Amino acid sequence: MFAKKLSPLIHSYPQEAMALKRIANYLEDFEKRRGPAVYKIRLDPMRLFEIIQAGTTSRLAVVVKILIDENIFCRELIVRFPLGNGMSFLSYSEIPEVIRDPARDVEMEINSDSIEASYVLVH
Amino acid sequence: MNTREAIELLEGTWNNTIPNKRLIQLNILKMTIPEELHSLMDSWIDAKLSGVQDNPSAMTVVLIHGIQTDGAWHKQVESQLQDVSHLNVKSIGYECVTAFQLFSPVRRGPIKKVTRDIRDSIFLDRGAKIIIVAHSFGTYIVSKILSENSDIEFDKIIFCGSIIPTDYRWDTYVKSMPRESIINDVGTRDFYPVLATFTSFGYGASGRKGFQSPRIKDRYFDYGHSDFFDPKRNHISEYWKPFLIEGRIVESEWDTSKPKTSFPILLFCNPWLGRTIFFGIIIVFIVILMNIF
Numbered sequence: 001m002f003a004k005k006l007s008p009l010i011h012s013y014p015q016e017a018m019a020l021k022r023i024a025n026y027l028e029d030f031e032k033r034r035g036p037a038v039y040k041i042r043l044d045p046m047r048l049f050e051i052i053q054a055g056t057t058s059r060l061a062v063v064v065k066i067l068i069d070e071n072i073f074c075r076e077l078i079v080r081f082p083l084g085n086g087m088s089f090l091s092y093s094e095i096p097e098v099i100r101d102p103a104r105d106v107e108m109e110i111n112s113d114s115i116e117a118s119y120v121l122v123h
Numbered sequence: 124m125n126t127r128e129a130i131e132l133l134e135g136t137w138n139n140t141i142p143n144k145r146l147i148q149l150n151i152l153k154m155t156i157p158e159e160l161h162s163l164m165d166s167w168i169d170a171k172l173s174g175v176q177d178n179p180s181a182m183t184v185v186l187i188h189g190i191q192t193d194g195a196w197h198k199q200v201e202s203q204l205q206d207v208s209h210l211n212v213k214s215i216g217y218e219c220v221t222a223f224q225l226f227s228p229v230r231r232g233p234i235k236k237v238t239r240d241i242r243d244s245i246f247l248d249r250g251a252k253i254i255i256v257a258h259s260f261g262t263y264i265v266s267k268i269l270s271e272n273s274d275i276e277f278d279k280i281i282f283c284g285s286i287i288p289t290d291y292r293w294d295t296y297v298k299s300m301p302r303e304s305i306i307n308d309v310g311t312r313d314f315y316p317v318l319a320t321f322t323s324f325g326y327g328a329s330g331r332k333g334f335q336s337p338r339i340k341d342r343y344f345d346y347g348h349s350d351f352f353d354p355k356r357n358h359i360s361e362y363w364k365p366f367l368i369e370g371r372i373v374e375s376e377w378d379t380s381k382p383k384t385s386f387p388i389l390l391f392c393n394p395w396l397g398r399t400i401f402f403g404i405i406i407v408f409i410v411i412l413m414n415i416f
Binding site for chain 2: 014015016017018019021022044045046049053054055056057058059060061062064065068069075091092093095097109110111112113115116117
């Protein structure tokens with residue numbers, strides 16, 4: 001079960017144990033129902049906020065940091081173009097100020113509205 | 124730089140930058156932040172860009188244990204509250220305090236440490252209601268924090284096995300807290316608060332006889348000092364959970380059926396009379412010993 005990967009973290013990060021248990025329960029339940037489809041899970045910050053019942057943005061950030069640093073999830077940032085297609089990046093510092101939209105063959109300035117963050121499980 | 128300072132910087136930059144320049148500004152800021160905090164920074168930006176908002180019902184329950192323990196009961200509270208939405212539990216501890224330290228005037232270390240941790244929790248969980256659950260020496264620490272830090276406020280407080288003096292100035296230190304937002308669970312078989320009162324200074328028997336103050340709801344149980352955490356009594360889910368979640372106070376049947384407190388106990392609950400008798404006996408005993416030898 002993938003959720004077992006979180007057990008050591010629950011002990012290593014006692015202050016965030018409740019949030020980590022909640023995500024572990026979610027993954028365990030998903031895997032029981034859908035089996036290997038668990039590896040295709042993609043969660044956005046809003047969904048993760050609800051799953052771990054973070055309550056506050058700061059707590060969500062702290063828990064996501066743990067999940068990423070401990071290789072449970074990896075971040076994927078997609079810069080969405082107006083026609084719906086996108087380009088993915090792994091961190092905010094990789095995203096340039098201006099990017100070429102291949103579909104329209106024009107350069108566009110990137111602003112915060114065009115970036116979508118999501119988390120995928122690390123195999 | 125720590126987590127708290129990094130988030131403070133991020134929030135400042137986010138709030139003071141026009142939306143389409145935020146990413147550039149945050150990337151510039153990233154260069155000034157230590158690398159180990161970059162991951163936290165990116166996680167925080169994820170949440171902000173996705174429009175995550177603090178939940179108005181978010182709560183952080185801060186648990187503070189007593190002496191000669193590492194707070195094993197914290198895990199029980201955590202498991203009882205696991206299913207409550209947007210509620211998180213923070214377990215605050217400090218180096219082991221012995222009975223000798225408890226009775227000595229050297230008590231500042233744990234108070235400083237817990238104050239620092241509570242400040243950190245309040246900052247990191249801004250927007251969340253902060254609720255304190257403290258036992259024994261933990262109650263004394265909370266009373267000191269409230270009296271020495273007027274900027275620290277809590278939404279609700281639960282005390283059990285309290286050793287706070289019964290004449291504590293609640294009217295001065297928790298003016299902003301509404302009535303019935305502080306509960307003092309009293310064990311009518313608990314001798315430790317009485318012992319702390321007559322053998323030392325600065326403590327009181329509020330865990331044995333209650334505060335009997337209009338700002339505090341005293342609730343009596345046929346318990347000893349740590350019976351609140353006895354799993355068989357189910358105290359956490361029966362009495363604490365409704366208060367934490369809904370603010371509902373479940374009355375204790377023992378409130379009306381408890382026997383009258385005996386006169387000797389009441390005598391020793393009074394710090395001045397209790398100490399006078401206790402130290403008087405010690406002095407007489409020493410004088411007798413000196414005469415014998």
